[in-house]
Amino acid sequence: MPDFPPPIVDYMCAHLWRDKRPAYFLMDRQGRVLDWGGALDALRMAPPKSGQDIADTLLFMEGLLPLDEPSLRLQCVKMKPDISVDAHLFRIPEGYGLLLVDATCKEADLARFQQKAHELLLLREKHAKIIDKHLGKGLAEQVLGLDLRKPGERRSITILLADIRSFRPYAKRRDPWRAFQVLHGYLSAMIHAVVDEGGVVDKIIGDGVMAIFGILPSSLSPAVQSLNTASRILENIESLVQERAGMDGERLHVGIGVASGEVVMGILAVGERQTLNVIGDCVNVATCLENRALPGQVIIDRATFDGAGPFQKEFTPVQLDVEGMTGPLEAFAWESAQ
Amino acid sequence: MIKKKICMLGAFAVGKTSLVQQYVHSIFSEKYHTTVGVKVDKKKISLNEREIDLILWDLHGEDGFQEVRMSYLRGASGCFYVIDGTRRATLDVALDLRKRAEEAIGAVPFILVFNKWDLAQEWEIDQRTVDGFQQKGAVVMKTSAKTGRQVEEAFRSLAEMMMEG
Numbered sequence: 001m002p003d004f005p006p007p008i009v010d011y012m013c014a015h016l017w018r019d020k021r022p023a024y025f026l027m028d029r030q031g032r033v034l035d036w037g038g039a040l041d042a043l044r045m046a047p048p049k050s051g052q053d054i055a056d057t058l059l060f061m062e063g064l065l066p067l068d069e070p071s072l073r074l075q076c077v078k079m080k081p082d083i084s085v086d087a088h089l090f091r092i093p094e095g096y097g098l099l100l101v102d103a104t105c106k107e108a109d110l111a112r113f114q115q116k117a118h119e120l121l122l123l124r125e126k127h128a129k130i131i132d133k134h135l136g137k138g139l140a141e142q143v144l145g146l147d148l149r150k151p152g153e154r155r156s157i158t159i160l161l162a163d164i165r166s167f168r169p170y171a172k173r174r175d176p177w178r179a180f181q182v183l184h185g186y187l188s189a190m191i192h193a194v195v196d197e198g199g200v201v202d203k204i205i206g207d208g209v210m211a212i213f214g215i216l217p218s219s220l221s222p223a224v225q226s227l228n229t230a231s232r233i234l235e236n237i238e239s240l241v242q243e244r245a246g247m248d249g250e251r252l253h254v255g256i257g258v259a260s261g262e263v264v265m266g267i268l269a270v271g272e273r274q275t276l277n278v279i280g281d282c283v284n285v286a287t288c289l290e291n292r293a294l295p296g297q298v299i300i301d302r303a304t305f306d307g308a309g310p311f312q313k314e315f316t317p318v319q320l321d322v323e324g325m326t327g328p329l330e331a332f333a334w335e336s337a338q
Numbered sequence: 339m340i341k342k343k344i345c346m347l348g349a350f351a352v353g354k355t356s357l358v359q360q361y362v363h364s365i366f367s368e369k370y371h372t373t374v375g376v377k378v379d380k381k382k383i384s385l386n387e388r389e390i391d392l393i394l395w396d397l398h399g400e401d402g403f404q405e406v407r408m409s410y411l412r413g414a415s416g417c418f419y420v421i422d423g424t425r426r427a428t429l430d431v432a433l434d435l436r437k438r439a440e441e442a443i444g445a446v447p448f449i450l451v452f453n454k455w456d457l458a459q460e461w462e463i464d465q466r467t468v469d470g471f472q473q474k475g476a477v478v479m480k481t482s483a484k485t486g487r488q489v490e491e492a493f494r495s496l497a498e499m500m501m502e503g
Contacts, residue, residue, distance in 0.1 A: 057339070059378045059379075059380055059393060059471055060342050060376070060378045060395075062343050062392070062413065063341075063343040063413015063414065063415075064411060064412050064413055065413075069409075072412070074375070074376065074409075074410065075375050076374045076375025076376070077375055077376055078375065078376065078377040078378070084374075084375060103375075107374050107375060110374045110375075111372060111374045113402075114372045114398075114401075115370075115371070115372045117403065118350050118351055118370070118399075118401065118403070119351070120368070121401065121402070122351055122370075123427060125427075199393045231340065234388050312451060
């Protein structure tokens with residue numbers, strides 16, 4: 001410990017340690033309590049009796065003594081439903097010292113991060129099962145909740161189509177192996193975004209991806225999930241573009257189309273091979289919007305815009321003339337900042 | 339009073355906390371709540387007319403970000419290695435933990451707990467795999483923390499094994 005001047009030590013004691021509500025116990029070599037002090041009240045602990053076995057006071061101490069090593073640190077030991085501590089157990093000449101430091105806030109912060117991480121990992125595992133639907137009969141039925149025996153189910157979903165702009169001319173001018181490597185990087189960036197946001201990658205079509213939102217359970221609406229995904233895809237692609245800058249001089253971006261509505265979906269099975277099929281007008285609308293999207297642009301239909309929540313302010317209205325439609329298609333566009 | 343420390347080990351989200359909650363408090367929550375660090379609980383049981391306090395260490399699950407520190411197992415008299423029957427990969431995590439735990443604290447009684455039997459139709463682990471562990475001498479139980487199936491029996495069996503050991 002360096003020689004800190006007294007004002008620094010005072011500040012550390014007042015602001016770094018006092019907030020941690022430290023409490024201590026001194027024990028003999030048999031683990032009997034010799035002395036104690038500190039913020040036992042704050043940790044809502046009853047004071048022990050002198051000579052009492054520490055494990056009778058602190059449940060987690062059972063079996064920990066004697067220590068083989070000089071010290072042992074247990075992180076985030078839950079003492080009460082709303083109190084966690086870091087426990088530092090160490091040798092002293094008389095026996096052992098035990099320092100408890102409040103870790104309630106730390107535990108809450110870690111829990112928030114860990115909960116999200118675990119939910120995402122579980123979602124990925126679930127998604128992997130869906131991808132495996134071609135291999136495992138019945139699995140897609142269970143995971144997607146679709147009944148193979150029924151001809152199809154009506155569902156309200158959101159479709160996202162993302163496609164690399166100008167990839168074909170790019171690939172024509174490149175060595176096929178190099179082009180494939182680039183394609184792999186871009187598709188991975190898109191697929192990870194879909195999976196992370198709770199979508200299902202339905203198809204990889206050439207240099208594009210079709211994803212569905214509204215199948216897997218989520219606290220967010222399919223429209224918001226899809227726009228979170230679109231945003232994440234654009235971020236991932238921008239990172240790729242920056243990584244590739246100077247490699248071959250071309251900046252490939254993606255265009256994204258999103259549409260929402262009711263579809264009929266079901267699993268078509270021929271022998272052991274199963275495929276998920278989605279039929280509905282919004283599939284065609286999403287295709288149309290994706291075709292019109294410029295590099296780095298997201299275009300969505302009215303139904304998606306209505307469910308876009310906080311994303312609405314990002315979009316501006318556009319009128320698209322579509323072949324086969326009597327009037328212009330009402331849509332909304334979002335230009336990526338990149 | 340005899341006290342025995344039991345550690346619950348396994349991958350994340352296999353149901354360690356749910357098993358303890360079901361056993362100690364007879365409650366089950368559908369919602370997944372991750373465990374940070376360790377929660378220690380106690381259950382008093384009577385075995386052959388002897389009172390035993392089971393000290394249950396519900397440790398955080400293993401994931402790609404953090405490993406369980408073997409120092410937490412210090413003083414453990416028995417371990418549960420919990421596997422989620424619907425996730426094949428959790429079996430590998432449990433077996434790896436068993437190997438590391440044995441290196442750290444030596445051979446203590448253990449039970450391989452295949453949890454989530456209520457989702458039996460989604461299981462990725464077949465009966466032959468389970469039987470294989472039994473044939474090698476391991477004690478194996480199929481539990482459901484949700485329904486309570488075999489939960490009491492699992493803890494009681496491990497308590498008996500620890501008392502015999």
